[in-house]
Amino acid sequence: MKINIDEKSAKFISGLGEKVYVVGGYVRNSLCGFKRTDIDLAGPIPALALDLPPHASMTMVNHRMGTAQINYDGIKYEYTPFRVEVYNPGGEHTPARVSFTTDLVSDAQRRDFCCNAIYYNVKADEIVDPLGGVRDVEQKILRGCNKRVFESDGLRLLRLVRLASELGFKIEGETARSAAAMNKQLADITSERKRTELDKILHADRVNGVANAHYRGLRLLKQLDLWSYLIPELKDCDGLVQPEQYHKYDVLEHSFRCVLNAPPIHNVRLAALLHDVGKAYCIKNFGNFHGHEKSSGIAARIILNRLRYPNDVIEQVVRLCSLHMYDMRGDARESKIRLFVAKNFDILDKLVALIRADKLATGMADPQETALPHRFETVREKMINEGAPILKKSLRISGKDLADMGFESEAISAALDELWRECIINPKNNNPEWLKKVAERLPKKPADLPIKK
Numbered sequence: 544m545k546i547n548i549d550e551k552s553a554k555f556i557s558g559l560g561e562k563v564y565v566v567g568g569y570v571r572n573s574l575c576g577f578k579r580t581d582i583d584l585a586g587p588i589p590a591l592a593l594d595l596p597p598h599a600s601m602t603m604v605n606h607r608m609g610t611a612q613i614n615y616d617g618i619k620y621e622y623t624p625f626r627v628e629v630y631n632p633g634g635e636h637t638p639a640r641v642s643f644t645t646d647l648v649s650d651a652q653r654r655d656f657c658c659n660a661i662y663y664n665v666k667a668d669e670i671v672d673p674l675g676g677v678r679d680v681e682q683k684i685l686r687g688c689n690k691r692v693f694e695s696d697g698l699r700l701l702r703l704v705r706l707a708s709e710l711g712f713k714i715e716g717e718t719a720r721s722a723a724a725m726n727k728q729l730a731d732i733t734s735e736r737k738r739t740e741l742d743k744i745l746h747a748d749r750v751n752g753v754a755n756a757h758y759r760g761l762r763l764l765k766q767l768d769l770w771s772y773l774i775p776e777l778k779d780c781d782g783l784v785q786p787e788q789y790h791k792y793d794v795l796e797h798s799f800r801c802v803l804n805a806p807p808i809h810n811v812r813l814a815a816l817l818h819d820v821g822k823a824y825c826i827k828n829f830g831n832f833h834g835h836e837k838s839s840g841i842a843a844r845i846i847l848n849r850l851r852y853p854n855d856v857i858e859q860v861v862r863l864c865s866l867h868m869y870d871m872r873g874d875a876r877e878s879k880i881r882l883f884v885a886k887n888f889d890i891l892d893k894l895v896a897l898i899r900a901d902k903l904a905t906g907m908a909d910p911q912e913t914a915l916p917h918r919f920e921t922v923r924e925k926m927i928n929e930g931a932p933i934l935k936k937s938l939r940i941s942g943k944d945l946a947d948m949g950f951e952s953e954a955i956s957a958a959l960d961e962l963w964r965e966c967i968i969n970p971k972n973n974n975p976e977w978l979k980k981v982a983e984r985l986p987k988k989p990a991d992l993p994i995k996k
Contacts, residue, residue: 546573546663546670552582555615557666559593562586563622564647564662564671571658574680575710577751584613584622585662587645593622607641625650630695638695648673655699656706656718657686679715686715693721697728700769701740708747708760722767729772737773738850745802745812757812758803765795774846777816779823785832791906794822800904801897810856811893814863815900817843821864840865862890867897873918878968880922881931885967888923888933895919931970935963940978948982953989958982 548556548565556563568580586593590611595601599615609624627649628638644650651660657676664671679686685707693699700722707714714722729737744764747756764770770778780794790797798819805815821838825831843864847857869875869883884891895917902908932938940962945955962981966973972981986992 546570547579548573548582548665551616552618552620553665555596555599555618556582556584556620558596559584560586560588561664561666562588563593564664566662567654567659570661570663570670571676571680571710572751574661574677575751577710582618582620584620585625585650586622587625587647589624589643590622609641609643626653628653628695647671652689654688655692655696655702657688658684658710658712660688683710683712684715685710685712685718687718687721690721692718693725693728697725697730697732698736698740700726700729700767701732701737701744701773704760704763704767704769705740705744705747707763708744708756709750709753711751711753711756714763719767726768726772729769734849734851738852741773741850742813745816746807749807755803758799761799761802761816765799774817774820774850776820776823776842776846780820783823783826785822789905789907792904794819797904797906800906801900804900804903806896806900808893808896810859810863811896811900813847813856814843814860814867814893814897815904817846817860818864818867818897818901820846836865836868859890859893862887863894863897866894867901870918877922880918881926881967882964884919884923884926885931885933885963891919891923926967926970929970930973932963932966932973935959937973938963938966938978939973939975940982944975944979945982948979948987950982950985950987951989954985954987954992957992958985958987961985 546565556565563584563586565582566585567583569582572579590601590603590609593601593613595613596615599613602612602614604610604612604621609626611622613620613622625644625647627642627644629640631639647662651662651673654660656679657674658679659676660674661676661680662671662673663669670677674688685703687693693703703714703718703722706712744760745757747760748754750756764773765781777795777798780798783794785792785794785797792800798816801815801818802812805812818839819835820842821840822832822835824838824842825833825835840861844857844861847860852860866887870880887894898917899913902913903910926933938959942955942959945958950958962978965981966978972978
């Protein structure tokens with residue numbers, strides 16, 4: 544089997560010494576025929592002892608692990624000296640003790656999976672395979688490098704699922720049983736690391752083009768009982784039966800299939816995963832699913848905050864979950880749809896994508912019918928053609944104009960809102976004469992504004 548490395552990188556790596564190896568994802572993916580990853584290097588000597596060529600720069604990334612980033616001729620490499628790791632009880636990702644070694648086999652045994660412990664000596668053009676990783680690549684299986692692979696590092700549970708999905712590999716039996724037995728180790732992993740792996744699983748099909756890889760990843764998380772330590776609210780959806788006239792699957796499987804059918808647009812698959820997460824709460828407290836979209840939005844906020852997602856992601860996913868049932872029967876008045884479209888113009892494409900995926904995930908929708916333009920899209924196009932002032936700044940009257948007419952503070956904002964709504968419904972009204980005429984009839988002082996209930 545041949546490892547392909549570009550000539551410039553091969554020359555640079557060969558110059559570092561006879562015992563410096565390419566290892567990890569680059570070697571694995573090259574053997575698989577997949578797109579190569581960044582180049583990780585390993586060897587028996589410390590990073591600072593490497594014989595770097597002129598103009599190469601090195602930055603120590605982690606002094607404790609001995610990891611350094613090397614930049615040379617526009618390419619980045621990560622170098623780590625061979626090491627042995629010892630972990631405290633529990634699944635914490637960071638080792639308690641690290642010691643360095645010159646033994647390649649010891650370095651291989653501390654890694655996660657055998658397909659990631661294949662070493663390539665560029666200078667000798669030789670593959671060194673101490674744990675049988677090449678055979679695993681050929682057979683497309685993931686096998687742990689040692690019997691304590693998950694006991695020592697709980698994050699490897701999520702890496703197992705992600706890599707199995709991205710690569711289309713099966714999980715070797717003993718490794719799968721060990722993962723299921725050690726699933727509690729995931730509880731010790733930080734929210735940020737869990738979030739990163741979840742995002743990658745949700746888009747696993749995009750990495751190597753493995754069909755339905757993201758769906759398989761979600762199913763593997765269920766099979767290994769990892770949702771309990773990742774998003775326990777989803778565990779409550781497992782087996783939750785839905786009305787058979789509308790749904791073929793229970794809530795959890797429906798959610799997985801919604802992700803399966805959702806396009807890889809930013810935040811859409813995350814919203815697809817959580818769009819019905821509030822159904823378990825609704826059944827428990829109300830005995831039905833009515834208003835589950837609001838409960839799902841609330842639950843999504845709690846979940847995403849717990850996983851430390853950025854605020855902008857949280858706000859958008861919450862909106863998508865909360866709005867996915869709007870006008871589900873298609874009987875809302877066009878005036879209401881126009882206002883809805885204008886208020887949610889920034890997320891409309893994502894919302895329509897979620898709604899389509901939701902329908903397909905029922906297992907009862909006609910794919911051809913679902914692909915037809917959605918009512919929101921039709922109304923949006925109509926509004927654009929009519930020149931509707933989607934943005935309030937497109938109104939032909941400004942806050943300064945209202946101030947000149949005697950409007951004060953909050954009354955200006957309230958008047959602009961009212962005028963904007965009128966022009967969204969009837970864009971022809973967006974002219975200075977009409978707007979000023981209507982504005983004269985609106986409250987000009989905060990004290991005259993209606994009290995909001």
